[in-house]
Amino acid sequence: MTQPSKPCDLKIAWLYGARMNIYGDRGNIIALTQRARWRGIDPEVVEIGIGEPIPDDVDIFFFGGGQDQEQIAVSRDLVGPKGKAINRAVDNGAAMLSICGGYQLLGHEYRPYGAEPLPGIGLFDVTSEAGSERFIGNVLVESNEWGSLVGFENHSGLTWLGSAATPMGKVTIGRGNNGKDGTEGVRFRNAIGCYLHGALLPKNPKLADWLIEAGARRRHGTDAALDALSDTTEQIAHRSAIRRAKQMR
Ligand code: GLN
Numbered sequence: 001m002t003q004p005s006k007p008c009d010l011k012i013a014w015l016y017g018a019r020m021n022i023y024g025d026r027g028n029i030i031a032l033t034q035r036a037r038w039r040g041i042d043p044e045v046v047e048i049g050i051g052e053p054i055p056d057d058v059d060i061f062f063f064g065g066g067q068d069q070e071q072i073a074v075s076r077d078l079v080g081p082k083g084k085a086i087n088r089a090v091d092n093g094a095a096m097l098s099i100c101g102g103y104q105l106l107g108h109e110y111r112p113y114g115a116e117p118l119p120g121i122g123l124f125d126v127t128s129e130a131g132s133e134r135f136i137g138n139v140l141v142e143s144n145e146w147g148s149l150v151g152f153e154n155h156s157g158l159t160w161l162g163s164a165a166t167p168m169g170k171v172t173i174g175r176g177n178n179g180k181d182g183t184e185g186v187r188f189r190n191a192i193g194c195y196l197h198g199a200l201l202p203k204n205p206k207l208a209d210w211l212i213e214a215g216a217r218r219r220h221g222t223d224a225a226l227d228a229l230s231d232t233t234e235q236i237a238h239r240s241a242i243r244r245a246k247q248m249r
Pocket of ligand 1: 022064065066067068071099100101102130154155156157158
């Protein structure tokens with residue numbers, strides 16, 4: 001990316017960072033901010049908790065995973081003006097990465113085991129429900145947009161795609177959305193939902209840069225690609241995770 005005259009800013013909203021942040025998910029915030037800084041972009045991370053409003057100039061949202069208990073409180077806070085603000089922001093080009101418990105609450109609803117369903121904000125055309133089995137292990141996904149993606153799943157939730165939903169990719173190792181239809185995650189505009197903890201982005205630099213580019217495009221209208229990074233360490237970690245997933249399947 002040809003650098004703007006001054007380091008452009010990039011506003012990252014970390015949704016419920018204190019409550020929805022398990023299995024290394026905060027590593028996604030570290031990857032987004034550091035990869036932006038390496039390109040001379042000055043990122044700002046704003047943590048949005050219960051009762052706190054969504055800023056009207058967010059470029060990238062991050063929404064991590066969390067247990068059912070946290071999801072109940074967060075769901076109550078999300079449904080209404082905040083959910084509408086997130087939908088509006090994504091419609092206007094903001095990027096989103098959501099993982100597991102966060103992903104589930106961005107669909108139509110998530111029904112915890114043996115409990116009443118929690119309403120989602122309907123960003124993704126998906127519906128989720130807790131199953132009786134817990135899916136735990138390494139995951140390898142093949143995607144059209146980002147090539148191979150590696151991560152770690154730990155969820156009992158089963159997510160089913162509606163007719164308007166486009167999966168993030170196809171599961172080649174692991175269970176993914178529901179362990180049945182071979183899909184993992186969902187993509188809508190510049191928003192991603194998936195079950196890939198780990199953290200996801202440090203080992204999948206192409207996806208990290210895709211989110212940063214989308215955020216920069218929203219703020220500055222630039223369509224240019226980011227300057228390439230060597231990504232030697234990231235690629236070693238990516239290949240090592242693929243080897244581990246293949247050994248442990
Ligand atoms: N409570 C949800 C489930 O078990 C989400 C868990 C998570 O975020 N890892 O499916």
